[in-house]
Amino acid sequence: MMDASNPVLSNDRRTIGEVMEASKLRRRQNLTYIAEVARTSQRVVLPVASALLPVEEVRQLVTEYRNSRVKVDASKDGDLPEDIFRVVYEDLPVCGLMDELGVPLHPAGINNSQGKLCVNRIMGGEAPLPLGLSEVAEVAGGMVLERAHVYTGGTWKGFLTRLAQQMARKTVPLRKTLSITDKEVTFKAALDTLDQYMPRQPNKNWPGVHTDLYTALTEGIKITSNSSAGAPYWRNKGECMDQILDVGIPILVEAIKDNKLEQLWKENPELFICEVKNKMDRYEVEKLDSKTRPYTCVPAHVAFLLSMLTQGFQETLEVFSEETSPHCSNAYGFSSANGGMNKLHRWMRGATKRGKVICYGDDAKIVVRKGNDIYCVDPDFKQMDGSLDADDIELTIRWVLRHLRKDSGETQVPHFWKAVADLWKLMATNPMFVVDGKKVYRKVSPNGLMTGVPGTTLFDTVKSVLAWNAYLDKCEMDGTDVLSESNATGFMKAQGLVIKPGTWSPERLPQAKPGVLMTSHKFLGVQMLCTEWRGELLMVPTIPESEALHMMVVQKDSPFEKNKSKLSASRTLYDRMRGYMITCGFAIPLMRDAIHNVVNHLPPEAILMDVQTASGEKPDHILLQDFMYPDSTGFPSVEFCLDLYQGHEDKSSWTQIYPELVGKLGLFKTEERQWGSKLKAVIKKVEFQPGFLTMHFEDKTPKPKEIDPILESAVAFDKVEPLLGGQPNSRSFICKVADSNTKTPVKRMPTVGDLVISYLKDIGGVGQLGVCVERLGVAKRAVVKDASKYAYYLTGEEEGDLLSLYPIQTPMATIQDEIVDHNREAPIGERKVKAFDPKAPVVVTKPDLIYLNMQMVSNLPRTHRVLKNGLNGAQALEALQPLITSFYAEIRWETLPVVPNADNPVGVRLLVDEFIMERFDINKVTVGDLWAPPLRRTQELAQAWSKNATLAKQYIAKTILELCGVVCKETSLTTTMYPPPPDFADSWYEQTLRYEDPKLDPPISDPTTTLHPLSELMENTLFSELATEFPNVDPSRIRAAISLTRSNPETQKQVVRRWISKISLKQNQRQEKEDPATSVSKRSLMTPTARRRLNRNNELRKKRRRLEKQTLQVAPPLN
Structure with missing residues (x-):
């Protein structure tokens, strides 16, 4: 294969300055906007000359491919040969x-491992299904099953064999x-x-x-x-x-x-x-035990x-x-x-x-x-x-x-x-060097x-x-x-x-004629093919057709990378197809058709999205090291490729898949990038609400860091003795380095929890989990694991979830409820006191309003299917999809641009598609009308703004689900506080405070509602009656119930009263759970010695009871 063993130039080679600039611009794009614009724009369909296989045959081929994948052994048996490698240190400090x-x-x-350097070689692995396999199989048919290679980390046996061969040669x-x-x-x-x-x-x-x-x-x-x-x-x-x-x-x-x-x-x-290390590469399956490349x-x-x-x-x-x-x-x-x-x-x-x-x-x-x-x-x-x-x-x-x-x-x-x-x-x-474990080797x-x-x-x-x-x-x-x-x-x-x-x-060497293969063997992984272009003979690279298709179905996707999003995979596939096309695919008809078929099925976001490298990932073959694509959205046509190899600068043959959007989206993406590079989260107290905090984004452009003076020149005034590598210290010198002249000694290395706490304090108290993990260079699972031990809070385990020194208000139960419960069970100490402190500060995240199209919500079915303890945040978002699509055609979320300096800077819209039923004249209906896809209309069902997109979605999901009768799991951390009956209210001021309490569920508003004045008067009267009858129910819930039953005015009053009474009953049950009796238990106030004594006495009491029970069950002696 063309890239199996020959030199390959990474498609990610950039200057360090470019890498640092790209990291500053890394942010979430408004991909929904891009997809929405693309849906109404012309798309260029690339030509596919080959006949496509039926869907059933393609599915069968994909199934056969999946079942025939090779799972490479990951075990590690055997040590490095002592006659080739010598151990110089049993271990070294980190x-x-x-x-x-x-x-x-x-x-x-x-x-x-306990302060010592310890690495773990990961071998083997089963490669995932290649991206675009179905589309390739549509063109190539059974050829996709004819493969002799597998992309893997190799075997330990092959790795040791290759190491011994390479590092013990006679030279x-x-x-x-x-x-x-x-x-x-x-x-x-x-x-x-x-x-x-x-x-x-x-x-x-x-x-x-x-x-x-x-x-x-x-x-x-x-x-x-x-x-x-x-x-x-x-x-x-x-x-x-x-x-x-x-x-x-x-x-x-x-x-x-x-x-x-x-x-x-x-x-x-x-x-x-x-x-x-062992190199991830395409290896022949038959040679896995003798060939795993080290580097x-x-x-x-x-x-x-x-x-x-x-x-x-x-x-x-x-x-x-x-x-x-x-x-x-x-x-x-x-x-x-x-x-x-x-x-x-x-x-x-x-x-x-x-x-x-x-x-x-x-x-x-x-x-x-x-x-x-x-x-x-x-x-x-x-x-x-x-x-x-x-x-x-x-x-x-x-x-x-x-x-x-x-x-x-x-x-x-x-x-x-x-x-x-x-x-x-x-x-x-x-x-x-290290290979596997703690031992340090030399040849x-x-x-x-x-x-x-x-x-x-x-x-x-x-x-x-x-x-x-x-x-x-x-x-x-x-x-x-x-x-x-x-x-x-x-x-x-x-x-x-x-x-x-x-x-x-x-x-x-044959005479040069169009269509003649000048060399059947390869130099730098490719053969030379003679063709004719613009009236001249032109030499272009090519490879055998079977190898080309083999390359497309044995792709370089790591078996160990599991968290790649569907969109990211699609973008990778698009860049991969561009590379295949320009490297040799343009000269191989069957490969070209397969590439075109894959590209024709890619979502528009993958093609139009902004990428870290301005023109997209370069081809990774060594023969195109000085080539740059014109942009990241276009695709190389056959004519473009031939011009490239001939040396023409004509870019008119560069194909834009969405020609109408190139200029428009370029300006939009530039504006989005500029905003994203300047926003920084800031925590502030909620005015008039002691104990509550809010977070908003400010326009903060970081100051450039001063260059370390040691990097001003590359001059050493005296001869430098080479490194000999004598006996190192048993413990590394620990210090903070501000620059080469400022080093502050430190007694110990910080743990993951220490780092998270320090990071959160540095940024103001609240941040995103993904940003924290990237900044600290630690594993996400380690941050989550240490949360309860170090008493910081998480709204989830995904990169976009919030991470905070303070509890975070959430619409439903999240992982932080488990953290609080764990802290309450902890021994007496700061964490336990903090967990029970009712005045502990809370980060408010609730939207000011949740905008709902009540008419559309009223079309949704009422359901009572719930989990035992209700739905948590992730489950609520999953449950929303089937609920809405049971009536509407499609559901999708759109994240709105961030609004700096707002208390709730991130907004989301819930969009649904509904079918539009057209009336046809039966005498004028054609066959084309019958097969045409149904027309759709996109409408906004809901909108909310919160601290991040996930929370905004969860607030919308909870509101819609509860209106449809689905129970969501309440959070014990920021349970909604309901106003007491009017008899207990001393003044209008206190009532106002209660209704403005940050812990109240956000009110609901329907911007689409316009009522006849008489109907509005009747609904207001009904609202007053119900609000008086059920004072513990949130008024916005009563308004929502009235709106949802508006279509049946005859039974509206009875239905609403029955509905609100159920909600009231649930609120009373919640109030009972929130009774002050859940204060610190007597047991938690005991000293550790007293608790151990109590545990011992309880165990002895249980043991005596078991013995008494056994004695009673003994049969009487025989006479």
Whole structure:
């Protein structure tokens, strides 16, 4: 397959500045608005030439696919071989560094066992059904079942096997390969040879060399934000970028400048620990026990400094396709776009008798002229990283430093960059690393490259270029056949390199004609196909049809990622289809039809939604590394793809699925983003209501953080001693780091609960669970678990739910009721007192009004199906769907734009579709009319505003459900307070206070109601009678009951009275439950010793009773 083993460029590579800016703009979009606008707009349907299978056959294929999925073994039996890996430490302490807010770099509760670093390798897994499988099966039929690969984390056995093979190989230095005698050539001679075959232009804007370190970090290097940051962060880089830039890198740079790398290692050794991981990839099912690829994750603060060296050097490397040097063998940086494939074909046509070679990592293409014919071969090395000698890595690093010195105009390599280069060699050859558990390992052999270290592809390319050119030189000197497989495999074996079986198959290069496959084997994962476009011959990439469809049904979706939303998956699928299309799908008719069929079935929100990367995720294939989509909403047509590979700049063939909406939605999404980046939650007391708090959003643009002075330059005035890795301290140095000059020692590391409390205090007391988890870098389940222990409150376990230092008013029971109950059962202490304190502050969330279309609600059925204790918030939202759709066609929620500075800033609308019945003239009805879908009309059923969308939805759900007779579970935390009978009211002022109490259910208003004055008078009279008769019922409920029974005026009074009497009875039952008798029990006031004595006496009493009962049941003795 095209991306099974060849170099793949991540589609998420961006500068650090772009990553940080994207994180600021991350917010919830008004997707309902986008979907609503798209429903009434023209949609372009992509052409599908293939006949589609019937629905029944597609379902059968999907079922067969589901049942035939391979579940890979996840067990881990066996240890790393001791003859290849040695244990250097049984365990190491976790990092003690914290950022300015006191949040540890090592997240609490992750990869931590009693203060020691401990990782857990996750193997195996069963891949989920591929996205868009039904649509692909509609086109490809039974071909979707013909797959030999599975996307998985591999097996432990295959992982150990591959580790042993890769890290214990016999290696031969390149300096020995280049020598025609037994003596190695000098470093200078080898470097001169490298400059010949891999020429390079000076880089006058080398990140960190010609710029300050901060600019180099944020603008000069590109990273993959969704890849792991390694130790001690244990999250993706994009999730902890602030900590990397504000703490990790300044601490490391300071240690380099002050020549204290060894001291930093002893104080916080986790800062230098790598992790060897199993790669999630497509693996052949038959080879799972022998092949699971390992790769190394270097700590991000180290990796970023190394990337300054590698990316600054590689940026100006010449590529063979630039045709500036006849000896250039470098393909690293080659792009097939803008005529790149034609340039590759032209290079192949220029073959010589000696032969020419180009290399990209372990992939090579060799062309040789024999008479009038040209032959080409595309060999690939097996496990090449393990074949690199430590001397080869030293050679490459010296080569980089040689050019750094020249580009900077220095006579010697600067001390700072020499220290970074020493770190680079350590990480590339023999770092300390963890694999599974607490043990820290090192390789026994100093040779072999740690796959995944920055510069991995550069190291491999250097090895390939010099080895293959040495082979061509030897064949020319000896007069032997370059294309002989035995010659090639024999020579490479002597150099410690193994040519992968099946990849040495020379072919004659055919004449270029449209439709001719120029090469049947692959270079960088693709074949070369000749076609004609705009009157010229054009070379384009392609792969076999079976492999193309195989790729579409064995997608790269992690078996362990379970929480991806349907919309997020749809957007991923859209970007994936765009990548497939532009990489090779445009040239494969069946694949093109399958791609088009998938796109035609995607929801409009997935296509039109705003994405973190402005133009959408790039294709992840290495041949399109310099390509950017015009925008995130369009789709590449066949013409666009051909123009791309030919080098035309015409974007008119870029297909917009919704051409009418491109400009309109662009402006809307920009405004939404700007608002979302400025809003900050603020807690304030409710005026005239002691003990109650409210929350609103203010326009708060955060001040930019000052740059740490240590990052102003990359200069070390003295020689820096390399890191040796001596015995570290048994306990890490724990401190808060504001900047490199401000470090505050701390006695202990905070727990998850400590962090949450500190975070909530910092932001004012209330926040969102998802934002808290992201900011602290902790697991969501850990935040929920510690809630009762640390006495903070949650309205739920989803990312959008509220998290608070104070109880939060909710319409129904939530998880915080369990927290309060747990606190009441706790031993005497602050939590218990707080749980029973009736004056404890409460965050008010109820809407000022709930707007209901009473006429529409009156159409809903009355039901009495309830759970034993009523519905909680989540269950109420689930129950609302079938209730409403039993009469109306469809239900959907729309979240309204946030209103800053409002007490209830977030609004939602409940929209329903109802069928419109049209009258037809029976004499004019056509067959088309009968098959046409029914017309729908969208109406607003309800609207409410609260502190977040979930709460607003729950308030609406509770109101509608209770009006329809469904009982919702009352919350014991903020139970509604009902006004007492009029006899107990002393004045109108007290009555007003009661009706305005924040704990009262929100009143209901019907903005659509317009009554005849006489009818309004009659309803007001009825309302007065009922309000007097049932003083404990909320007046808005009486108004709602009257509105719902308006359609039958004859029985209205009787029905309403019967209904309200039931509500009154329920309120009285609630009042009994809320009786002051639920105060602190006598038992809870006892001392722990007294409670233990009481428990012991109770147990003894029960034991005596059991013994007495057994004695009474003994049969009398026989006479």
